[in-house]
Amino acid sequence: MTTNVASTGEPEPLVRLSDLDDYRRGLARRLGGAWDEEQWTSFRVRFGVYGQKQPGVQMVRIKIPGGVVPLPWLPVLAKFNRTFCKGDAHITTRQDFQTYFVPLERTAEALEFLYSNGLTTREACGNTFRNISACALAGQCPREHVDAGEVAGRLARSWIRHPLVQHMPRKVKVSVSGCATDCGVAAIHDLAFIAGEQGGAKGFSVYAGGGLGGQPRPAVKVLDFVAEDELPVVVETLARLHQRYSDRINRNAARIKFVVKRFGEEKFRALFVEEFQRLKGLPQRPWKALSWRQPGEAAVERTPLGAQRQHDGRFAIVGNPPLGLLSSDQFEALWGLGTDLGLRALKVTRDQNIVVPDVPADRVAEVTARLRAINIDVPESAAAGVDIVSCPGTTTCRIGITNSQNFARAVWDASQDDPAARGLSVRVSGCQNSCGLHEIADFGFQGLAKKIDGVPAPHYQIHIGGDGRTGVQPGVVGLHGPIVAARHGVEALRLLRQGYVDGRQPGETVRAWAERLGKDGLAALLAPVAERTADGSLFIDWGDEETFKGAPTLRGECAAPFASDDLLADLADDALITLDRALAVARWEDALRAGEQAVAYAGRRLLHRAGQFTRDDEAAGLIVNRLRGHASAEALAALDHVEAERTAALSCGRADAYREAVAVFIDTVRAAVATPAEPQGAAE
Numbered sequence: 001m002t003t004n005v006a007s008t009g010e011p012e013p014l015v016r017l018s019d020l021d022d023y024r025r026g027l028a029r030r031l032g033g034a035w036d037e038e039q040w041t042s043f044r045v046r047f048g049v050y051g052q053k054q055p056g057v058q059m060v061r062i063k064i065p066g067g068v069v070p071l072p073w074l075p076v077l078a079k080f081n082r083t084f085c086k087g088d089a090h091i092t093t094r095q096d097f098q099t100y101f102v103p104l105e106r107t108a109e110a111l112e113f114l115y116s117n118g119l120t121t122r123e124a125c126g127n128t129f130r131n132i133s134a135c136a137l138a139g140q141c142p143r144e145h146v147d148a149g150e151v152a153g154r155l156a157r158s159w160i161r162h163p164l165v166q167h168m169p170r171k172v173k174v175s176v177s178g179c180a181t182d183c184g185v186a187a188i189h190d191l192a193f194i195a196g197e198q199g200g201a202k203g204f205s206v207y208a209g210g211g212l213g214g215q216p217r218p219a220v221k222v223l224d225f226v227a228e229d230e231l232p233v234v235v236e237t238l239a240r241l242h243q244r245y246s247d248r249i250n251r252n253a254a255r256i257k258f259v260v261k262r263f264g265e266e267k268f269r270a271l272f273v274e275e276f277q278r279l280k281g282l283p284q285r286p287w288k289a290l291s292w293r294q295p296g297e298a299a300v301e302r303t304p305l306g307a308q309r310q311h312d313g314r315f316a317i318v319g320n321p322p323l324g325l326l327s328s329d330q331f332e333a334l335w336g337l338g339t340d341l342g343l344r345a346l347k348v349t350r351d352q353n354i355v356v357p358d359v360p361a362d363r364v365a366e367v368t369a370r371l372r373a374i375n376i377d378v379p380e381s382a383a384a385g386v387d388i389v390s391c392p393g394t395t396t397c398r399i400g401i402t403n404s405q406n407f408a409r410a411v412w413d414a415s416q417d418d419p420a421a422r423g424l425s426v427r428v429s430g431c432q433n434s435c436g437l438h439e440i441a442d443f444g445f446q447g448l449a450k451k452i453d454g455v456p457a458p459h460y461q462i463h464i465g466g467d468g469r470t471g472v473q474p475g476v477v478g479l480h481g482p483i484v485a486a487r488h489g490v491e492a493l494r495l496l497r498q499g500y501v502d503g504r505q506p507g508e509t510v511r512a513w514a515e516r517l518g519k520d521g522l523a524a525l526l527a528p529v530a531e532r533t534a535d536g537s538l539f540i541d542w543g544d545e546e547t548f549k550g551a552p553t554l555r556g557e558c559a560a561p562f563a564s565d566d567l568l569a570d571l572a573d574d575a576l577i578t579l580d581r582a583l584a585v586a587r588w589e590d591a592l593r594a595g596e597q598a599v600a601y602a603g604r605r606l607l608h609r610a611g612q613f614t615r616d617d618e619a620a621g622l623i624v625n626r627l628r629g630h631a632s633a634e635a636l637a638a639l640d641h642v643e644a645e646r647t648a649a650l651s652c653g654r655a656d657a658y659r660e661a662v663a664v665f666i667d668t669v670r671a672a673v674a675t676p677a678e679p680q681g682a683a684e
Helices: 017-031 037-047 073-084 104-115 148-159 228-245 256-263 265-280 328-341 361-373 404-415 486-503 510-525 564-584 588-609 620-627 633-652 656-674
Strands: 049-051 057-062 068-070 089-091 097-103 174-177 191-198 201-208 220-226 306-309 315-319 345-348 354-359 387-390 425-429 443-452 455-464 479-485
Touching: 017 037, 017 104, 037 049, 057 104, 068 073, 073 097, 073 104, 073 328, 097 104, 148 174, 148 191, 148 228, 191 220, 191 228, 201 228, 220 228, 220 265, 228 256, 228 265, 256 265, 315 361, 328 345, 328 354, 328 361, 354 361, 387 404, 404 425, 404 443, 404 486, 443 479, 443 486, 455 486, 455 510, 479 486, 479 510, 486 510, 564 588, 564 656, 588 620, 588 633, 588 656, 620 633, 633 656
Parallel strands: 174 191, 387 425, 425 443
Antiparallel strands: 049 057, 057 097, 068 345, 089 097, 191 201, 201 220, 306 315, 315 354, 345 354, 443 455, 455 479
């Protein structure tokens, strides 16, 4: 029987070995032919196992909440990458680690190695709450009110594995910023929290509905202020609105930003507030009070680099492994460095950098030298640093158009001796999806295919003057600049950076400079590139040997299809959880409504198994009536028991027995669905 889940208990651990058991069963079904590719994809992405463009091998994404990497994880990462993968691990723009070329048949063994050592891949991919990110200097920054990394870690543990968020219409990206500077870049996230103070109380402002990609949109403020213990309620609010209003048919229009577009900002904000108020009275997991500080003054750097003074007088050393790539040897060297310093954790950042925190002043030079010795660049300051971020592009990505990583490597190499490259951000994506964050850089490059004399060639759309922090005006995304052939991109960037350095007015930002020059002025800067004669090299991308073939035809897996039966099973379980929570605070109407939803979701599973189509907006009563003609005697008996106990609950004002009847019905359906259906005509 389904157990009572009213108790909210302690936060979920990142790792449960039962996840591994589930994955092994799914892999066996796929290898044995019981699951087709669509079923398998929907399943495995929730375990961080993601297809590459190369057949037979997988990318494994390791979830690092808030970018905090406990020191014992470093040798594990080194051994994992050396044992199961090929090439370097990659720090992502969501503060995860991606590892590559894991053979499909070894993925269960690979996950077992990670899970048994405390690392998780759970919900690092798929239509779930992705890794919750935080400021680069969270926990160390003098300006912060609170450690955003700790908040990110707690929220991650509050919702991992919850049935409500396993099969959402699309992924949800969440960030936490420790102060109004908003280094967590709230504007580009589905949901974001910015720590602050209101009337002497500590708490957070809340933003929702932001996103990049082909249709970028800045997040809108939905709540001016919430207390810290209300953060899980906010997350639940977003999840329930997503499940209720987002489009499950058109996967390209299923992010939260499209709900904002559909209703408008004012209506969306009203829906958010209404749902938040409804959920506030339901039990949540216990929330231990955070440690808040009085923020101090410190320079604001878009991408912190070098030795950064902490709020306690020590230093955080921010180093840049080129393009965020780390070898097993580097992981081991970082572990040795952290051990010598007595650290509990290092950090990885959205800018694909490494942070060594809590370094005493008398050891800054030593730590800097040791990082440089393992090819992690530590500039003297952010203004002196080369700041280049890239997604993998066609090196591994199924939907990458250009080889963004090798282009970025060429940019990195060309930038080392270019004074104009210092202190300016460059972001490169291999397609429009903005995994490299090209829309929020000083200079962003978006890969695309464009024909030259009728033949496809790799190109980049240049974006200029973007910034994802809230309060940065006039907007989030960069201005659309010229399109250049990929092979001309390095020179085009050199001309743009030099043009800015030579032509900017005092205090003028890249965006303001580009707006002042206008389209014609930018085109004039790039005239030396535009006037070049086309030759055969333009049809071969950076790092490639074969001629460019155009945009790929493979499907991506970020919007992996959901298995409808799994979705309905999870929503039935979630409704039962909501029933329990409502009973715990004597909200009888809410409990009865949740029970109706649980029965309807479970009933739809039976109808689908019988070949009967159902709609998301179909009333629970209609579902129950339709079940009468398609359910087994056992299921009908369980359903009759539910209705009898519901009637009793309405008359006596107690719903405990009703709850148990709903649970029995869910379990009866679960058992029926797990039993292979008899072929048509096989039974009388």
